[in-house]
Amino acid sequence: MSHKIGSEIALKIQRLTVAYDSTPALWDVSLVVPAGVVMGIVGPNGAGKSTLLKSVLGIVPKLSGEIHIGQTSASNRKNQVGYIPQKTTIDWDFPITVRELVLMGTYGTLGWFRRVGKMERKRANDAIARVEMDPYADRLIGELSGGQQQRAFLARAFVQDAPLLLMDEPFSGVDATTEKTIVGLMHQMREQGKTLLVVHHDLSTVIDYFDQITLLNREIIGTGEVSRIFNQSLLQKAYGDSSVTKHAIPSEKLDARYTDGEGNQLAD
C-alpha cells in the first residue's frame, strides 16, 4: 500500500482542549493529517473520537487550541469538510429519497435561497452512479439496507467534493461485502487526492484500511504511520486493558507485514 504523501497538510490541530462539563473530552490534542491519506481514529468508548470530528466541524465549542483546515483557519470552513454522520444520529424515517439526500451535497456551493438546477442534478446522478445506487435513487432512505444507506451518504460526500472527509464509524451495521465496497470507495477518494479521517472500531482491519492512525483516549496516545503506531504497547496504553487488544490485533499479520522481505502476500 505504497503511495505518495505530499508535503501538503489537510488538517492541523494544535493543543485542542474540549470539555462538555467539568471533565475534559479532549485534552491538549495536537494532530497533523497530511493531504491524501486515509487516517483512522481508534480508541475506547468515550475517548472523544466523535468529539474530535465535531470539533473539526466546529459544532462543539473548544476551550482552547487552534484548528486549521488546508490553508485556512477552521472558522472559515465553508465547504472544506465533508461529513458522514454516525448512523444512529440520522432520522431514517425522514421523508427524503436517496436523490434528494445526494443533492444536499450541492447545497454548500449553492448557498442561501438559490435552488437546485440542472447542473446540480447531473452531479448528483453521477455520484449515485458511482456508488452503484441508480436502482435505488428514488427510494426513501428508510427503505434501504444498512450498506445502501452508507453508500447514499458517500454519494453525498462525492457531490460535495470537499478536500477533507470525516466519517464517523462508517462500518457499523454493514455486512462484509458492503464494508469492502465502502473501503474501495474510500481508497478511490484517496486516489483523487482527498483526505479521509475515519472513526473506527474494529482493530483487526486497521492495517488493511488505513495509511495512518491516531490512537486517542482523551489525549493523543500516538499518531502517524500505522507501522509506527499500531503496536501492542501503545494500544495497551490507549485501551488500558491488554486482553482487549491482544485478541483484536492479528499480530502475526502485523509482524509479517512490517518485517523486511517476509509475508509480502499478506501485505496487500
Add this chain to the structure above:
Amino acid sequence: MLATPTAREINLLTDLFEDYTFRVVLFGTSIIGACSGGVGCFAYLRKQSLIGDVISHSSLLGIMVLFLLSYLLTGTGSKSLWILMPGALLAGTSALLLTRLLFNHTKLKSDTSLGVMLAIFFGSGVMLLRWVQRASDPVIPGRRGLNDYLFGMAAAMTTDDLWMIGSLAIAATLTLMLCWKEFKIYVFDSTFTHSIGYRTTLIDNLLLITLVIAIVIGIQAVGVVLMIALLITPASTARQWTKSLGSMVILSAMIGVFSCAVGCTISANYANMPTGPVIVLVATAIFLFSLLFAPQRGIIARALARRKYSLSIDRHQPSEEVI
C-alpha cells in the same frame, strides 16, 4: 371557458355563506389551518411538539398583558388582534429564549426547561385572566369573552383580525418558501448543514419565528390549550400518506384547512360549541382514519404485510422438516 365555472362557484359559495361574519371566520380559520398544517410538518419532523405547546400556552400571558396595557392607556381593554397579537408573539418568543437560556446555563434537560417555562408563562397568564374577569374594582370594560382564548371562539373574529392573521400567515408562508432548502437540510441533518458553511443558528431562529407565527395566529380561533393539536395532528396525518417533504407539507396544509373549515362551520351552527375542540376533533378523526388505513404505514396495511410474511414462512416449513 375557465371563467364561467369559477364565477358560478363563487356564486354558489356566496349563496351558501351569505352571512358576511361567517365568511370572515371561515376564511380566517382556513388560513390558520393552512399555516399551522404546513409549518407543523417541520415541528413534527424535528420532534418539537413540546416547543409548540410552550409557545401557545405562553402567548396567553402576552395577550393578558397587552389587554391590560390597552386598558390602562385607553380605559377600555382592547380585544383587537392588532393589539393583542404582538403581545402573543413576544411572549411566545421570550418563553423560547428563556428556555434556551435555562437549558444552556443549568443542568436541566430540555423537556424540563420547557416544562418550567410553560408553568411560569401559562400560570401567570391564567392568574391575570382570572383577576381581570373577577375583579369588582376595577371592572375592566371589554373583559367579557377573554375566556375564549383558552378554548377558542372563531366567531369573535373581525375583518380587522382577518387582515392581521392574513398578513402574518403570508409572512410565515413566504419565509417557508424562500428558506425551503435551508429548513429542509437543517431539520434533516443540522451537523452537516453547519459543516457546509450555513449559519445554523440563523436557520434555527427563522424556523422558530415561523413556528411562533403559525401558532399565535390560531389562538383566537382555536385557543391556547389546543393549538398544539392543530400544529401536530395534520402533520402526523400527512406523514402517513406521503413520501416527500413537499407533498407532506401540502397535504398537511390541506388537512388543516379542511379541519378548520368543518370545525368552524359546526361551531357556528350549534350553540355552546367552542371552536377549538371541534376543529381538533375533526383533525383527530382524519388522523385516526389515516393511522388505520394509510397504505404501508397504516396499522391494517402493516398487519396484512406481516400476515403475508408469516404465511410464506408457513409454506416453507415442511421442506425444512424433511431436512
